[in-house]
Amino acid sequence: MSVSVLGNIDPDSVVEGTEIRALAERAGLRLPPQHLADWSSLISGLNACAKEVLEIEDYYPKVDFDLYPRTNVHRPEGPEATDKGGWAWKATVESSRPKNDLLKGVRVTLKDNIALANVQCTNGTGAVDWVPAVDATLVTRILDAGATITGKAACENNCFGAISDTSVTGPVHNPHADGYSTGGSSSGSGRLVATGSCDMSVGADQGGSVRLPAANCGIVGLKPTWGLIPYTGVISLEATMDHVGPLARTVQDCATLLEVVAGSDGIDDRQPYNLALGTIKYGHEIRNHLLMTDKPLKGIKVGILEEGFQDPMTDLNVAATSRAAIARLEALGAEIQCISIPLHKSSGLIWMVALPIAGVKQGLLSFPIGRKQLLFPDRAASIGPQLSQAAFDAMGPGGQNIYLRGLFLGENFGAPLAARCTNLLRKLGDEYDRALRDVDVLVLPTAIFPPVKLRTPDQMIGGAREMSPFKMLSRTIGATYNTASFNCTGHPALSLPIGFVPAQDDAKVRLPTGLQIVGRKFEDLTCLKVAASWEQANDWKTFKP
DSSP, X not given: OOOSOOOOOOGGXXXXXXXXXXXXXXXXXXXXXXXXXXXXXXXXXXXXXXXXXXXXXXXXXXXXXXXXXXXXXXXXXXXXXXXXXXXXXXXXXXXXXXXXXXTTTOEEEEETTBOOTTSOOOTTOSSOOOOOSSOOHHHHHHHHTTOEEEEEEOOOGGXXXXXXXXXXXXXXXXXXXXXXXXXXSSHHHHHXXXXXXXXXXXXEOSSSTTHHHHHHHTSEEEEOSXXXXXXXXXXXXXXXXXXXXXXXXXXXXXXXXXXXXXXXXXXXXXXXXXOOTTSSOHHHHHHHHTTOOSSXXXXXXXXXXXXXXXXXXXXXXXXXXXXXXXXXXXXXXXXXXXXXXXXXXXXXXXXXXXXXXXXXXXIIXXXXXXXXXXXXXXXXXXXXXXXXXXXXXXXXXXXXXXXHHHHHHHHHTHHHHHHHHHHHHHHHHHHHHHHTTTOSEEEEESSSSOOOBOOOGGGSTTSTTOOOHHHHHHTTTTTTTTTHHHHHHOOOEEEEXXXXXXXXXXXXXXXXXXXXXXXXXXXXXXXXXXXXXXXHHOOTTTOOO
């Protein structure tokens, strides 16, 4: 690297040779003593430059509070006010001059890792206290479409939880049975949509966090193609796996919300530059598609992913309901065939190793390297170069697990393991692409078992029967078996409610289950059409195998 600017070295910026030598020694290096003065001059100049950069005004999208006023911002308290844990924050945010009426009169909530200026963004954790000064791109687009944003939906601690009892704002109960999980980490989004506390919600998904709550709560959730919706203004976990997506009670509503938020914003480097806002009229296309009442899926080829049913933890009732739902697609004109992708069975293993390697720096320390996007210096400054003991304790076992795994893998395996994971995940994506040359969509259960029970109050941290980290995390084994792989590959994946199944611990308790529909990249519309056709022809609440 050349030195383009030496910097004006003031006394406060001088880095002595002894400090340089200690810096090198911590990295296992030895510098010749005669070079220390030179390095002192060079690093002192750099120190001055860094301080000067921090004096330059930051650059981020300014919020016009006259155009987008927000009122009644507050933290609800108590089971009724929070809708049994669904709400993190309540507010009223609207546009005084909407650009269109696609969402006129619609109440929308945001997962609590999405920036809404002047409203605290907890990310489900007490580890970081952050009130953003910006609105996420999708916030502006939703308001421009005439919607009212009514608040923030609770999410699991640091978005690392598949069971809805880890959020700093409290447990979130399944809308169909108190004491059971909504799934996570977009737990509040799933509940609020299902109970009618809002009409639509936007969640984030790095391993299943939109689709699992959708499946567990009996609503529609879409993890779109990677890069279709801008992630700008949303707290990242791992940029190559980050997705935001809509949750709604119907496929039509899901498609309309997607139409409002999809398209490049010129900031998020996950996105193609040539995909303008409004390029595909998803909502309009689904409305037209649903006018086809006779064989609406004629010509559509559906592949049943065999490995999606083969994990030993797959619940027999979930599998039977999924297969019965798939059979109904044939009656709608679809051609059904079986597809085998053996690597799918190992995808969770690869994801489990890949996520912590990058997720510690990007997600937990807010230190993404090599990205071109909107970042949050103020939030990063409050975290520091490593987690404090207080921050680590506040994360709970999910975040702690990622942090310790990341430290261990970095120290013991490093770059070679990260490189191997990257290559294997590309292979996984190629395998799905190969299968999708022969079929239009793949279908498989979203969650392979029904929602599990939440911890009881005495099992919470500090309780008389506090769960150990191993026991807490063991509850999530298998939860993302069919979902995480599509975060790694970027394929669109939609969860559609298809019926109720018995809880595994109590057959009298019946909970929703979902079918996952996976399509080719940027062919999200095909997934929506398949889902909408099934939804129109069947009542999921009464559907039985």
